[in-house]
Amino acid sequence: MGDKDVSQAATGAPAAGAAATGATDDADQFFETAVRGSVEELLDAGAHGEIDAMRHSSAHVMAESVLAIFPDAQLGIGPAIDDGFYYDFLLPRPLTPDDLAAIEAGMRASIAADHPFVRKEVPFAEGRAFFEAARQPFKVEILDDLAAKAKETGTPLPPTTTYQQGSFVDLCKGPHVASTGKIGPFKLMTVAGAYWRGSEKRPMLQRIYGTVWSTQEDLDAYLHRLEEAKRRDHRRLGVQLDLFSFHDVSPGSAFWHPKGQRLWRTLEAAIREVQDRRGYQEVATPMLVHKKLWEQSGHWANYQDSMFVLESEGQTFSLKPMNCPESTFIYKSRLRSYRDLPLRLSEFGRLHRNERSGTLSGLTRVRHFVQDDAHIYLRPDQLQDEIKELLGEVYEVYGWFGLEPKFTFGTKPDKALGDPELWEKAESQIKAALDSFGKPYRIKPKDGAFYAPKIDIQIEDALGREWQTATIQVDLVMLPERFDCTYIDENGEAVRPMTIHRAIYGSLERFIGVLIEHFAGAFPVWCAPVQVMVIPIADRHIEGARELETLLKARKLRVEVDASDSRMQNKIRLAQEQKVPYMLVLGDREIEAHTVAIRNRAGDQENGVTWDDFIDRLAEETAARRP
């Protein structure tokens, strides 16, 4: 399946020759991008605007400084990126933090000198000879690729353009700022390994990341944003809020603590309620499956390396990495009539994918996760209505969190399988559904899966970061054809259904990770693991607190009593740190009158509310799932 971030959200199918689909990278790239590792990409410094020109210029200045310190350094590429720039170098030794400081100092000197950026165009051969003499083999390789490309297309060799500031010359198509002095406040951030041209068969270079901004305020704001992201990091908050932990006995799989599991169950119950209401039927299929299933689906050939495989009695099994093939066994367990469709089979599938060790990260990149998956078998004439229904479902669910879903329609890729006419029909119906749904959407041409046009759903969190979560894929080939699914139509003939794979949260793990960061741990009242902390002022109030606790629990509200011998102030502080929405203080006055003094986590105060009123209000707020 296409997008990087979709993988654990998406249901899926084998990517026969997936490498050739030219999959795009991040959900936030909605323009056509150069193919990874191509000459275009290497030369495209991303300098599309003034600030990007400055960022790209910063990369040049950094290369100048690195070269001054390491005269033998070989230069890779140095483009502008979101928030800054990087440059890749082949260096004689690993860089240290001291090196970064020295490189920064060199950059400051170059900026203070205010060298102009001088563009120069020379004939190809001369340019190539220059970089050859400068012992810059990566630059020569780029030029040779350009030459090969020109030969292929029959166009004349392009001239070589270079930019020079001070004594430093770099192969570059620009543009740049006028001079080094125009570079704003910057900071070098980190060093990371990066393969030359993204290929693990090529040398590993050292990539230095930097950030640069027009003004000091912008730089400070950016650094502050990073701090804020760190503060909200779900891995940190997961420990602080006692939601989950990771242990080396099962890398990439979360251990859910009681509070995390409570949150999980609340989210699961909520989507289950929606599914029941919208005509889904929940199923459960085995986790351990014979390899012949994956041979039939095509995954064995393409994704065996990503599956956990085990042997028993001479037979080969694997832990399922996805649910969809198994749903076909339920579909085919009896003859289906056109009257039965759409048949919506939902499943909270526990999946295992053997992600490479270096890629694991918190809840967002795991080896074991649960999808709120569903497979909908339907007649082609039902497609438009069903899609529209699903868009509504996404809207409803995301509304519980105050999230505005963004829809992206990925259309037929070049390598698509299946009948082109079928594709065309499916795409026009999806488009009609999107249009009639009435919310804006984006189209990403050729970004569909090779077996299915799809709608990916992104959300933007409180820090403006975009996440891929839900997905809706119209499967024209994989389940219907490979698993030979049919239904009996009005004429008594067996015909192919279409299938929709969809997940609303996507992976529960990942979704919870996103929620933690979006809300900085302060979950909406309806799903907060602890909704109410009852705080007796003195020991003599504990009994009353327990009574109130019982009443709240009777309404299935999530409550705890802080019966420790701490002072009330400390109990409030701890509840506040746990981001508990409501703190109910109980002292003599309250016990006597059966009221509570309510303090919410924003610090607002409301005294003298009766127990019954509070319970009714909380029950209503919970049922409404207000964000």
Add this chain to the structure above:
RNA sequence: GCCCUCAUAGCUCAGCUGGCAGAGCGCGUCCUUGGUAAGGACGAGGUCAUCGGUUCAAGUCCGAUUGAGGGCUCCA
């Protein structure tokens, strides 16, 4: 998987050029029984991730392993 960095108490971290294992929070006991973000005293708690090496001596230096973090790559 690859490159770099990291791993010390439940948590956050200090521990310099090798020389007796530390702090705050949390936890336990006791005192305190309180009115909206930390009351006090005492105490328990560590095979310094694991394995090996150098050394009179290793938390500290070297190597390997495991895990984590930042990237690269991959992602049905």
